[in-house]
Amino acid sequence: MRRNLKEARQKAVMTQKEVAEYLGMTERAFQYIEAGQRMGKIEHWDKLEDLFNVHQRILRENHVQQENQQ
Numbered sequence: 001m002r003r004n005l006k007e008a009r010q011k012a013v014m015t016q017k018e019v020a021e022y023l024g025m026t027e028r029a030f031q032y033i034e035a036g037q038r039m040g041k042i043e044h045w046d047k048l049e050d051l052f053n054v055h056q057r058i059l060r061e062n063h064v065q066q067e068n069q070q
Helices: 003-011 016-023 027-034 042-052 056-060
Strands: none
Touching: 003 027, 003 042, 003 056, 016 027, 016 042, 042 056
């Protein structure tokens, strides 16, 4: 998951659908990007960087979710 991207979106109080519309893509396509399942185009990352005022290298970071070990 791209936790930094999700947090930036939530901080901006935007839904995935709103961000997808801003980028000119479907909501599902953006969900894949936010989930870290797809990379997305560099043009999209440029727009996200401008929208959230966070460097795209930070937004693109994938964070591995660790399972709870008991």
